[in-house]
Amino acid sequence: MNAAASPAGLAATWDLRQGERELLLSCLGCIALGFVLVLGSEHAAGRQLTASAVLPLLIYGLSLIGLHLALVLLQFRGDQVLTAVVACLAGFGLLAQYRMGAFAGTLGAGDPELYLIPAGFAALLITAAAGANGRYRWLAKGLWLWAGVSLVLLVVLLVTGTRFRGAVYALGFTTPTEVLKVTVILGLAAYLERHARALARWHPRFPLLPPLRALWPLLVFWVLLVGLLALQRDLGMIVILSVTLLVVLVRATGRVGYFGYGLLAAVGSGALLLTFFAHGQRRVEAWLDPFQDPTGDGWQILQGLSGMYAGGLWGEGFGNGSPEYTPIARSDFIYAVIGEELGFLGCVLVALFFLILVQRGIMIAGQARTDFGRLLAAGLTTVLAVQTLLNLGGVTKAIPLTGITLPFISHGGASLLTTFTAVGLLLAISDGPPGAGRRPARTVKRAPAADATPSAPVPAPRPVDRPARPRRRPAAAKTP
């Protein structure tokens, strides 16, 4: 990258990313407050505090600072709110995990648990840096690679994995299928970029007939994918990927009719699943009436809801609830922990952060310069939105439980790294087309601060989230 940038360019980026810096610092302050609260409760509960207890916060803070400095050094022009939102959500996750005892016991500097969030930020940074400046478009060339990798991964996992609570896990209880949330979307965006036109040409005489010739490779791939996922009983993943398929398909072709077929397929496969999988049937029953078997199938959801009810509007305060009574609280039910300890208000805050995340994704999709970028951003955003909604809806009993994690907050390395990578891709797309705005920036001696004059060739304020400033002019083709 342009690491050997001139000091002037660096200074300009430093100014440009001032908003991000402020947000990240407030975020760090907020998480530090929560951290003190958790530490205090731990101490009050009789746990011995050692110096290493502050290690998670320290590492978190260093990762935020490192991320920001690296982005400045790379003269990254991409979205700034997105990084801040992700930092906040990851911070909530850190607090919730810390509170659930993720770092309990003898915490050494070598504990891998400590480096999950830094690893996530690293993944985000590497993806963003590698894909910035329009380079992400190279990913479109790997269409068959993405499709192949996704299917092969599923087959390998089915053959070698071990079953636990109905689902399939790889060695060490990791869930490599999480990677599909990126690879499948990459393949999908690549395919649709090439065939969007053909797919938009529905039959002239029978307007209800989609162009099957262009559609069949996609259909075959999807049947294989869903079939393999169904064998692993990964219902959540099927829903996430299928909804994303429909959204991206409609986004690419402008044909709302695909939603209709998607709805038909959903109803059909839903009925099929319920008749053939006792597993799914029981979940639906536990969802409709958890009180039918309150100490069995309904136990987890009711314990989660009890915790939330106990938390009330304000919550018990971080570290003061008893979320350990909810089974699997650390991964799928982390939202219930937040509800218990931060109350309904905390839940609203978390939901708002997720909403902003989605909003950023939608904006990035809308402003990407290439079809591939548009579709990829739309796809990744849909994945994040659907995953979040499925988790929140499941935990609050709004929909049946699908057993998926809450992005950034749930425990689980594979899920965390994948979501960070997805955001990295979004950031890369938001960085804009190659070269634009960067070169002129570097020729400038020093871009004045925020109050630059309109005439100053500022370093292309591509980021859409920058506040309105008088010097801003919708110049060139950069602003859609």
Added chain:
Amino acid sequence: MTVSTPLQLFGALVDSAAWPALRIILHLAFFAAAVIILWRIWTRLAGAKSRPGQTLQLFGALPMAGVAAAFLGVLLYQASWHLTGLFRPAFVAFMQSHDRREFNPAHRIQRGRILDRHGQVLAESQERDGRVYRVYPFGRAFAHTVGYSDPRFGAIGAEAAANAQLNGATPEILASWGELGRQLLTKDKRPRGQDLELTLDAELQLLALQQLGSRHGAVVLLRPADGALLVLANNPAFDPNRLSPGLFSGPAAGTPLLNRATQGLYPPGSVFKVVLAAAAIESGFNGTLHCPAGGYTTSSRYPPIRDHDYYTAAKAGRTWAGHGNLNLTTALVESSNVFFAQLGVRLGHDSFAGAGERFQFDRQVRLYPGTDRYGNLSTGRLPRFARNDLYGLAQASIGQGRVLATPGHLATIAAAVANRGLAMRPRLLAQEPPAPLGQYMTEETAARLAQILRKVVTTGTGRGIDGPQLAIAGKTGTAQNPRGAAHSWFIGFAPAAAPTLAVAVLVEHGGYGSSAAAPIARDLLLKAMELENAR
């Protein structure tokens, strides 16, 4: 404590009295910081949107609105549990019995008391050191019927069945829930659930248990006219004040958790002859059957079924001539096995199964509202025999072999005879209206059977309990079982002319029905009549 490092300083701060206040300040500061971040992002984005050419396009606005609506929907639904969960009675009940979080507001609702028919307290909540405990003054005496409500072990019995009412209100009356919620929110006083009155009579229950003593068994006393249960006693039992995990892990000695009266399946022995007699009367049987001392069998391959007189005589070294020809009345009065074994075979498989159907065997009768299986009265088991299995039928006809019944069900059978053939559903909650369970036999059959059962006590196997104070009618039973001495049974009702009470007593391995169970039934009936007349 030396305060040398910042961490120790922090520790000292947490240990100090200021921490609770500080904790709340930190909590609020955390919220404030998050809100500030959101505000900053909002101003940033709002500023960005207002730039020319930066309006959200259709592709942006529509999905965003959709996602926002979905989030809003989830949050609103979440609020219906999270904030207004109090309006879900089943949810509150779940939290009270299964949520171990002490700070859960649901635990602050003081459960109503459970009372017997005269207002004696069987269960109440007491507050000690800010925590509420459920106290059962009679300990194990009502363990199975009243049940328990414990945050660790859940709830059973009346505590489970009437959970919603005890917690505050019945689901139908929303206004009372509103009042409860207001009290809970404003903390103006400790919200109090409603009391629950049972049909049980504590005095009689204690008497029944005292009569059982250390013997295992069950006693059921109810009113035939409306099914109200006055006594539902079990021994052994557990102490609901002292629940421990050991009680629930594995089969404990004596199985104290088993509600013998409603769930204990026993061979009914001769008591079952009442059912067969009813079937015989209704089929028009009016003759006699020859009952030799040698007994009766359906095939030479099986040992003959004999009368107990034969065994008594054999034990004493005498020979017994046999009953000779018996009619139904004498056979029931003398409790002749040979007669009823023959009678059952003569009536046949269909008639036998039909009787089982009419007397509602193989059923679960609910004692409380709700779907708690534990609280059901299981009636018994009446097997279906193969067409050619006559010996099985003969055995079943004298209440042995594969026939099983619960004391509670046999009490309803006695009550049905007393109530002109109509069995009322046994019930425990005073507020529940009486409801019929089934017409077990015709009015005429019931009247005839009642006469015979009175004769059992005046001249037959039950004559040991006959006395001038009270005219008792009933049937004794001595049920062979593979685990030891015979179970002792007595079912009956009193006063014979116009019955107001029906009873069933089982004493496990108690020997003859006349010697163990019948005296308990007599004492209980006498006391109950005395109480009834006194009030």
